[in-house]
Structure formats: C-alpha cells, structure tokens
Amino acid sequence: MSDGNNEKILVAGGAGYIGSHMVRVLIEAGLDPVVIDNLSTGYRDFVPGKVPFYEADLREPGVFSELIKTHHISGVIYFASHIEVGESVIDPLKYYDNNLISCINLIRAMKENSIDRVVFSSTAAVYGDPECVPVKEDAVLAPKNPYGRSKMMMEKMLSDAGTAYGLKCVILRYFNVAGAFPGGEIGEKHVPETHLIPNVLKSIKNDNCEFNIFGDDYSTPDGTCIRDYVHVVDLCGAHLKALRYLEGNISGIFNLGSGKGFSVREVLETVMKVTGQKIEANVLDRRDGDPERLVASIAKAKDVLGWEPEYGLEDMIRTAWKWENNLC
Numbered sequence: 001m002s003d004g005n006n007e008k009i010l011v012a013g014g015a016g017y018i019g020s021h022m023v024r025v026l027i028e029a030g031l032d033p034v035v036i037d038n039l040s041t042g043y044r045d046f047v048p049g050k051v052p053f054y055e056a057d058l059r060e061p062g063v064f065s066e067l068i069k070t071h072h073i074s075g076v077i078y079f080a081s082h083i084e085v086g087e088s089v090i091d092p093l094k095y096y097d098n099n100l101i102s103c104i105n106l107i108r109a110m111k112e113n114s115i116d117r118v119v120f121s122s123t124a125a126v127y128g129d130p131e132c133v134p135v136k137e138d139a140v141l142a143p144k145n146p147y148g149r150s151k152m153m154m155e156k157m158l159s160d161a162g163t164a165y166g167l168k169c170v171i172l173r174y175f176n177v178a179g180a181f182p183g184g185e186i187g188e189k190h191v192p193e194t195h196l197i198p199n200v201l202k203s204i205k206n207d208n209c210e211f212n213i214f215g216d217d218y219s220t221p222d223g224t225c226i227r228d229y230v231h232v233v234d235l236c237g238a239h240l241k242a243l244r245y246l247e248g249n250i251s252g253i254f255n256l257g258s259g260k261g262f263s264v265r266e267v268l269e270t271v272m273k274v275t276g277q278k279i280e281a282n283v284l285d286r287r288d289g290d291p292e293r294l295v296a297s298i299a300k301a302k303d304v305l306g307w308e309p310e311y312g313l314e315d316m317i318r319t320a321w322k323w324e325n326n327l328c
Contacts, residue, residue: 120155
C-alpha cells in the first residue's frame with residue numbers, strides 16, 4: 001500500500017468480481033482504495049489484506065458518510081448492485097430496494113460531505129433491444145427487466161443530483177465482462193453462474209464436454225447470438241480514466257465493450273482452442289428476450305476518455321481458464 005498520503009477512493013462493492021479487480025488497478029495506479037461491501041455476492045478474500053474493508057448494508061443511513069469522513073475520501077467508484085436479470089424478474093422488489101436505496105444513500109453522503117466525483121457501473125441492459133448496432137450512447141433507453149430498469153433509474157438519480165447539487169458522474173454502460181486478473185488470484189465467481197464463458201469453462205473442468213446453445217436460427221453468420229466482450233482489467237482501466245476525467249470535466253456517459261461481436265459458436269471455438277478440449281454443442285430453442293446482436297460503439301470512450309481495450313477474446317478466456325483452475 002501507500003504512505004497514507006495518496007488519494008483515497010471509496011470502492012462500493014469492492015469485494016465483487018469487477019470491484020475486486022478495480023481495487024488492484026487503483027493500487028497499481030498509486031491510489032488508496034477503501035472498500036465497502038455487504039458480501040452478499042462478494043468475497044472478503046478478494047480484497048487485499050492491507051486495504052481498509054467494511055462489511056455493511058449500504059441501505060443503512062450513514063454508512064457512506066462515516067467512511068467518507070474517516071478516510072477523507074475524494075472520489076467514489078460504485079459497483080454495489082444486484083445484477084442478475086432472471087432473479088430481477090422473479091423478485092423485482094429486491095432489486096429496487098437494494099439498488100435504489102443504496103444509491104440514494106450514496107448521493108446524500110456525497111452531498112453532505114462535499115464529494116463531487118463518482119464513477120457509476122451501469123449496463124447495456126438499459127438499452128433493451130436496440131434498433132441500431134453498434135449501440136451508441138444516445139440510443140433510446142428501453143430496458144426489458146427490473147434489473148435494467150433499476151440501473152436506468154440510478155442513472156437518472158445521479159443526473160438529477162448533478163443538476164441540483166453539482167455532483168459530477170461518469171456513467172459506464174458495460175456490455176459483456178469476462179476474464180480474470182492475469183495472475184489468477186481473483187476472477188469471476190458468481191453463485192449461480194449465468195455467464196457464457198465461465199459456464200463453458202466449468203463444464204470442461206467438470207469433464208462435461210457438452211454445452212447448450214439456445215437457438216441457432218438467428219440472422220447471424222452462424223445462426224447464434226452475437227455479443228460484445230470486454231476484459232475485466234480493461235474495464236477497470238476505463239474506470240480509472242473516468243475518475244481522472246472528472247477532475248476537470250463535466251459528467252458523461254460511455255459504452256464499454258470491445259466494439260466487436262462474437263457469436264456463441266465463436267466463443268465455444270475459442271474456448272476449445274485455448275483449453276485444447278472439445279465441446280459438443282446441443283442446440284435448444286431460443287430463450288425469450290435474447291437479443292440477436294448486441295455490440296457496443298466505443299468511439300466516444302476512445303475519443304473522450306482516451307480508452308481502448310488491450311485484451312482480446314483469447315486473452316479473456318485464457319485468464320478466466322487460469323482462474324477456474326485455481327478454484328477448488
């Protein structure tokens with residue numbers, strides 16, 4: 001860690017998949033992260049031992065304000081949200097209660113303590129089924145599930161706080177995040193796991209070389225859905241640039257992806273190449289609500305933030321495979 005004189009950055013949700021990678025990126029950049037997480041989906045051992053860590057329910061009034069005062073926080077990176085689309089449909093109140101109330105508490109604490117910089121973790125789910133691909137930031141917001149709607153509402157709250165209180169916020173709308181820290185010490189660990197790449201790798205690790213594809217009759221080159229993947233370390237690099245951007249600029253909204261699309265079959269083929277294992281694909285019916293193609297336009301992030309991803313799909317799978325093999 002530092003000598004205690006570095007800039008202190010509060011990382012809300014810093015024990016989760018992306019948040020824990022962010023903590024390491026901040027340390028490498030010479031900043032001092034302070035982590036708060038309720039550990040509902042995060043892991044205490046994902047946070048380096050020397051980093052100040054607080055386990056707390058972010059819906060409780062006062063928790064943010066106390067940390068801001070104790071550690072003289074100068075900026076916030078906010079990951080603390082429930083994120084499972086399917087669960088949000090089954091239990092929408094869980095998502096509105098957790099995501100919105102926690103965000104309100106953060107805004108109130110920042111206002112009370114004159115902290116004006118926050119980088120907010122949003123999602124491509126706010127776009128729903130976009131009419132044009134690649135998707136630009138000015139696309140219509142039409143989320144199709146409570147998770148996406150909760151994120152859209154949080155974006156609106158932060159924007160309104162900017163108008164009313166001078167809060168400066170960069171909203172980062174992620175597409176599909178994948179990969180793990182190159183050393184393999186942390187990675188993706190969701191329970192249950194719903195994402196394509198870790199689920200394929202888990203199948204191989206468990207000697208199950210069959211995998212289900214939901215639909216192969218889409219209007220794409222190989223008939224399977226196309227998605228945009230970005231490495232988690234690249235994603236965190238964008239957050240760091242966004243934090244610096246807010247030092248002298250106004251709020252902004254940016255898409256984060258690779259700007260390239262890969263079909264489900266292309267992902268499976270790349271997994272086979274990286275792992276050396278063969279996978280048999282079972283084709284099932286389409287799932288309701290799966291968009292055919294979701295690819296980000298990242299031109300704005302390149303032009304304004306000076307950000308560009310460095311890792312490709314093979315790198316994402318290779319680092320995720322290393323992490324998967326480190327798991328018990």
